[in-house]
Amino acid sequence: MKPxxxxxxxxxxxxxxxxxxxxxxxxxxxxxRAFLLESNGxxxxxxYWQQRHALDCFHRVGGSNDGYNLLAExxxxxxxxxxxxxxxxxSASGDVICLVVDGPxxxxxxxxxxxxAFDDDDDDEEEDVPEVEDEDYDDEEIAAADAEHNKALxxxxxxxxxxDGYSEKEAKNLVESMMSDDDDDDDEDNEEDDEEPDDWPxxxxxxxxADSFEEFINGFDEDTADAE
Numbered sequence: 001m002k003p004x005x006x007x008x009x010x011x012x013x014x015x016x017x018x019x020x021x022x023x024x025x026x027x028x029x030x031x032x033r034a035f036l037l038e039s040n041g042x043x044x045x046x047x048y049w050q051q052r053h054a055l056d057c058f059h060r061v062g063g064s065n066d067g068y069n070l071l072a073e074x075x076x077x078x079x080x081x082x083x084x085x086x087x088x089x090x091s092a093s094g095d096v097i098c099l100v101v102d103g104p105x106x107x108x109x110x111x112x113x114x115x116x117a118f119d120d121d122d123d124d125e126e127e128d129v130p131e132v133e134d135e136d137y138d139d140e141e142i143a144a145a146d147a148e149h150n151k152a153l154x155x156x157x158x159x160x161x162x163x164d165g166y167s168e169k170e171a172k173n174l175v176e177s178m179m180s181d182d183d184d185d186d187d188e189d190n191e192e193d194d195e196e197p198d199d200w201p202x203x204x205x206x207x208x209x210a211d212s213f214e215e216f217i218n219g220f221d222e223d224t225a226d227a228e
Contacts, residue, residue: 003220009040009060020061029107031214048221054092109209109216116205
């Protein structure tokens with residue numbers, strides 16, 4: 001459902017909105033432009049979007065710089081979000097709702113996850129620490145070392161199984177089965193390590209919420225009793 005908007009900013013005119021677009025060097029998507037002309041930001045009621053995000057406030061044009069000023073927030077987040085986006089709302093948890101205003105994805109709505117953004121900053125700091133590389137070993141030497149290690153493990157397992165009363169054939173079959181399971185586990189681990197592509201390449205903290213602002217603004221929940 002489309003929410004009721006309270007605590008709106010001062011009413012806007014087409015001329016004033018055009019001035020804002022000029023300052024931001026963007027052209028607002030039609031549905032978002034209509035939203036600003038109708039309400040100029042404010043608090044949505046109900047506040048929950050698809051029982052996932054509680055919105056604190058849509059950013060307003062003009063007024064005090066209280067964290068909900070559209071121009072001020074766009075300037076503040078200039079280095080944190082893709083240049084094709086502007087921040088249009090803030091959630092109660094500190095995340096930011098962003099709107100694409102340029103390029104082929106224009107009108108899509110994304111969530112800037114502040115926790116993931118901070119995690120990326122930590123990763124960047126860790127990247128400054130030089131890593132030790134296996135420059136003294138080629139692939140064949142590494143493979144040979146792995147094979148020797150696996151052989152030693154297999155021999156040790158054979159000894160334990162024979163000591164426990166298994167026949168040589170039974171012990172051999174069990175060891176081969178265990179080594180095969182280990183290889184399968186390694187393959188699964190490698191598959192899990194393959195990261196899914198980002199919703200916005202190069203910005204893992206950006207998650208797609210809606211394909212248009214119209215879809216987003218009509219996605220608020222009438223009943224938020226079960227929302228977290």
